[in-house]
Amino acid sequence: MKARLLKRRLSLGLMIALCVIAAPVFAYVPLTVSFSDGEAVIAHWRQSDFPVSMVASEGLSPDISGNADVEALRSALNTWSSVDGSMARLRYGGEGDVQAGVIDGINAIEFSTSPELDLSGAITQSFLLVDDDGVIREADILVNNRRYTFNTDGGNVGLDLETVLLRELGHLLGLDSSPIGEMTFEGGQQEVDNDSAVMFPVPRGPTQVARSLSEDDMAAVAAIYASDSSRGSISGRITRSGNPVFGAHVVVFEPVDQVLVGTVTMPDGSYTVGGLPPGRYVMRVEPLKPPADASSLGGIFSTMSDLVNSSFRPAFLERYVDVVAGTEAGGVNLEVQ
Amino acid sequence: MSTVSRLIVAALLVVGLVVVSPAWAQQAQEEVEEVRQAEAQSEAGEDTAEEATRLWSASFFGGNMSAGNPVGTVENPFFNTTFKTGSSSMWGFRASRMMWWRLGVEGEFGRGSPGVNAILTSPGGGDLTKIPYADLNMSYLSGSVIFEAASGRWMRAFLSFGLAGVFVSGDREDSDNTAMGILFGGGVEVPIIEDRFFVRADVRGLRADFGLLGLDRGQLVGLDVDSLSTNAMWTIAAGFRF
Numbered sequence: 001m002k003a004r005l006l007k008r009r010l011s012l013g014l015m016i017a018l019c020v021i022a023a024p025v026f027a028y029v030p031l032t033v034s035f036s037d038g039e040a041v042i043a044h045w046r047q048s049d050f051p052v053s054m055v056a057s058e059g060l061s062p063d064i065s066g067n068a069d070v071e072a073l074r075s076a077l078n079t080w081s082s083v084d085g086s087m088a089r090l091r092y093g094g095e096g097d098v099q100a101g102v103i104d105g106i107n108a109i110e111f112s113t114s115p116e117l118d119l120s121g122a123i124t125q126s127f128l129l130v131d132d133d134g135v136i137r138e139a140d141i142l143v144n145n146r147r148y149t150f151n152t153d154g155g156n157v158g159l160d161l162e163t164v165l166l167r168e169l170g171h172l173l174g175l176d177s178s179p180i181g182e183m184t185f186e187g188g189q190q191e192v193d194n195d196s197a198v199m200f201p202v203p204r205g206p207t208q209v210a211r212s213l214s215e216d217d218m219a220a221v222a223a224i225y226a227s228d229s230s231r232g233s234i235s236g237r238i239t240r241s242g243n244p245v246f247g248a249h250v251v252v253f254e255p256v257d258q259v260l261v262g263t264v265t266m267p268d269g270s271y272t273v274g275g276l277p278p279g280r281y282v283m284r285v286e287p288l289k290p291p292a293d294a295s296s297l298g299g300i301f302s303t304m305s306d307l308v309n310s311s312f313r314p315a316f317l318e319r320y321v322d323v324v325a326g327t328e329a330g331g332v333n334l335e336v337q
Numbered sequence: 338m339s340t341v342s343r344l345i346v347a348a349l350l351v352v353g354l355v356v357v358s359p360a361w362a363q364q365a366q367e368e369v370e371e372v373r374q375a376e377a378q379s380e381a382g383e384d385t386a387e388e389a390t391r392l393w394s395a396s397f398f399g400g401n402m403s404a405g406n407p408v409g410t411v412e413n414p415f416f417n418t419t420f421k422t423g424s425s426s427m428w429g430f431r432a433s434r435m436m437w438w439r440l441g442v443e444g445e446f447g448r449g450s451p452g453v454n455a456i457l458t459s460p461g462g463g464d465l466t467k468i469p470y471a472d473l474n475m476s477y478l479s480g481s482v483i484f485e486a487a488s489g490r491w492m493r494a495f496l497s498f499g500l501a502g503v504f505v506s507g508d509r510e511d512s513d514n515t516a517m518g519i520l521f522g523g524g525v526e527v528p529i530i531e532d533r534f535f536v537r538a539d540v541r542g543l544r545a546d547f548g549l550l551g552l553d554r555g556q557l558v559g560l561d562v563d564s565l566s567t568n569a570m571w572t573i574a575a576g577f578r579f
Contacts, residue, residue, distance in 0.1 A: 182414040195413070251415045255455070260413055282457055282468065284415055316457045316466040 031128070031176045031299055040266060040300050041134040043174040044224055045088070051081070052139070052172075053093035057110040060095070061143070061150050061161060068152040070095075072162040073109065075211065080169050083218045085275065087227035088173055100140035101127045107172075108140045109165075117146035123164060123203055126171040139172045141165075160209045163198075167210075170199050173221055176299065177201035179249060179292030180216040180262050201292050215277075219261040223274030229326030233274035236332035237265075238285055240312050244269025245336060247301060247308030249288050252321070254279035264288065267304065278325045285334055286314035312336040392441075395432045396537055396576025402427045402449040402475070405542070405567035407456075416457055422473060422566060423452040431574065439485040443497060445520070447543075447570070448476040453507070472508040475568070477501045477543060479520040486523070496523040503545040518545025522570075537574040542567055 031043040045052060054077060060069040070092070077090040098108035122144055129138040143150075143165075149158035181196020191205050197216040204210050222231050234252055238245040250271045251262040257279060265271045287310035301308060315336045321329050403424035410419040427449030435441040455470035481499025488494075501520040506513045524539035544567045 180414075193414075253411075253413070253416050253418065255411045255416075255418050255420075258411065258413075260415065262415075280470065282416065282418065282455060282470075284457070284459075286415070314459055316468075318466055319468055320455070320470055 031171070031174045041132070042224070043128055043130050043134050043136055045136050045174065047087060047225075049136075050087060050225075051089035051091040052107055053091050054107050054109055054141075054169075054172075055093040055096045055098050057098055057108065057112075058095045059111070061111045061145055062113065063145065063149045063158060064152055064161065069150070069161055072152045073165055076162050076165040076169055079166055079211070079213060080173060080221065083213065083221050085222040085228055085230045086218070086225045088221050088225040090169060090173075098140075100125070100142035102140070103129060103138060105138060106140075107138060109143065110140065111143045111145045113146045115146065117144045120144055120147065123148050123159065124168045126168055128172070128174075136174060141168050141172060143168075154207065154209050156207055159206060160204065160211070163204050163208065163210045166213075167198050167203065170217060170220075174224055175199055175217070175220050177292060177296070178216050178220070178262065179288060180214065180251070180260060183291065201296060215257075215259040216261045219259075219273070219275035219277075221275070223272075226275070230277075231275050232278055232323040232325055233272055233276055233328045234281065234283070234321050234323060234332050235270070235272040235328055235330045236334065237269045238271065238334050238336060239269050240309065240336050242335075245285075245309045245312060246304070247288055247310065248312070248336070249286050250283065251286070252276065252281040252283045254281045254323075256280075264301065267300070267307065272328075276323045278323050281321045281323055283317035283321060283332065283334070284314060285317075285336055287312060391533070391578040392435045393432070394434075394535070394576055394578045395430070396535075396574040397428075397430045398447075398537075398539070398572040398574035399426065399428045400539075400570055400572030401425070402447075402451055402543075402568050402570045404451065405569050408566045412460070414460060417460060419456040419458075420470070421454050421456065422475070422568060423454050423469065425449045425451040427570060427572070429572070431576070433483060435485070439488075441483045441485070443481045443483045443499070445479045445481065446477070447479075447572075448474070449570075450474045451568070474506050476504045477518070477520065477545075478504075481520060491527065493526040493528075494523070495526070497521065501543060501545065503543065516545045518543060532578070534575070534577045537576060539570075539572045539574065541570040541572070543570060544568075 056070070056073060060073070074092050077092055081089045081091070096106070098106050098110060100108050100110035100112070124144065125142040127140045127142070128136050130136055150161040150164065151158045152161050154160060176199070178197040178199040179201070181200035182193045183190050183202065184193045191208060192200055192202050194210070195214070197214040198210055199217055199220070223233070238248045238250065244267065245265055246267045246269065248265040249262055250265060250273060251260065252273050253260050254277070257277065259277055259279060261273055261276060263271050263273045288308070293310070313336060315334060317332065317334050321332055323329055401424065404422040407419045407421045410417060427447055429445060429447030431443055431445045433441055433443035451473060452469055453471040453473045454467050457466045457468065479499050479501035481497040483495050483497045486494045486496055498521045499519070501518045503516050503518045520541060520543050522539060522541035524537055526535050526537040528535045
């Protein structure tokens with residue numbers, strides 16, 4: 001039975017696996033799954049799919065007594081469903097005998113203690129079944145409860161469950177990792193800065209809690225699943241000596257409300273930073289850098305990583321950009337050195 | 338009386354006149370001087386009285402205002418963003434009255450449009466870029482004490498210190514703000530045209546805790562930058578006394 005399940009899991013050639021440890025990448029960059037007719041195909045749910053129902057494996061995490069793990073899951077689902085300007089809706093579908101990585105029409109969250117996971121360093125793993133148009137047909141999350149323990153009270157033992165689930169649900173919605181964040185040294189240890197995006201590629205460690213979304217996370221889901229015209233966008237092209245710069249990290253910042261959002265340029269040097277609250281933004285372009293460098297990119301960035309340009313100098317746009325609700329500030333081009 | 342006797346009397350009279358004459362002339366001269374002095378004192382008295390009535394002055398000025406320090410900085414892994422008010426021309430007017438000894442009071446209104454600059458640097462400190470970020474108009478209304486530090490026929494120098502209400506407005510939402518501050522500085526006044534008119538040069542510092550762009554009193558999250566804004570100003574004024 002186990003061998004058959006494993007075979008089924010391995011046979012999911014159409015699925016995209018996203019692991020927290022070997023996380024593929026980007027600034028709130030939508031998860032690109034292929035490149036077709038010069039355009040990146042973005043993984044996404046259809047509007048009619050919402051609310052997406054998530055069914056958890058029975059008992060959820062054995063580390064947590066009572067109903068606290070269910071509440072943590074509900075809270076994470078609700079957080080992604082409460083972004084202004086986004087129609088994305090996730091809901092808790094109860095518990096059931098579900099398995100992640102199996103094409104069964106059920107969007108599953110499986111807490112697994114299987115010995116198979118002994119060799120895996122991943123905390124979680126997402127599986128997305130995506131069709132040629134980028135539409136997500138099914139999504140599962142595997143939680144490695146074999147190597148990792150979880151808590152819901154911010155304790156020192158294990159990882160905060162809601163923090164882990166919140167990040168993985170972002171992948172489930174079609175978000176790749178985001179380089180909006182940084183690593184800091186606390187008590188002699190390196191850890192993720194608290195202000196980093198939930199989708200920052202490095203997972204939060206024990207005692208670290210990130211249960212709310214950053215502006216970068218919210219802009220991402222609002223851009224992919226825009227429900228109204230309350231937000232705007234900035235678009236343009238990054239070039240070097242007139243040639244497009246692929247894989248440049250474009251960061252825009254609205255200082256008054258501290259809105260910090262980024263994206264990465266496409267092979268033709270184009271970019272669009274969507275889902276932005278109205279405001280006056282400044283902009284910077286820089287090469288991707290660890291821990292969100294080209295080697296950890298996913299989607300087309302992974303398959304075309306040798307074309308990613310990381311040798312140019314960071315540059316600021318020497319003007320501000322006004323973002324107006326419901327409109328796109330286009331033609332914001334920058335030539336880098 | 339013989340002819341000889343008459344000549345002797347006449348000679349004595351001449352000698353007497355010659356001898357007495359300097360004393361008489363000196364007395365007359367002294368009288369003239371006294372009159373002249375009296376007249377001079379009278380004229381001086383009239384001037385003093387006229388000056389004593391010119392306790393008021395009013396002037397209009399133009400000049401420049403510019404920022405002396407940042408009002409806030411926002412830091413994140415990608416931007417160090419520092420905000421400073423910019424530089425612009427300014428205008429205004431003053432009215433003052435000397436009160437007692439060398440002290441007086443002065444009211445002043447000034448207005449300029451320095452705008453706000455965002456100074457962007459990379460977290461490492463490089464890649465400095467300054468961009469005009471927002472329009473900002475700044476007005477102030479102050480009441481100061483002035484001290485006449487030096488006074489001569491051709492120049493007066495004075496110091497001033499007072500309180501100012503500062504009003505800022507801009508093109509950004511929530512950028513209107515009002516705050517109290519201090520206005521300090523000094524200047525030199527040079528009389529022209531019979532001491533009734535003058536030109537005057539001033540330097541001023543206007544230090545106030547006003548917010549920018551809807552920021553909380555200029556203090557941004559995670560900052561240790563002084564939120565007080567000091568604006569330096571220089572002005573040239575033309576005015577009159579009355």
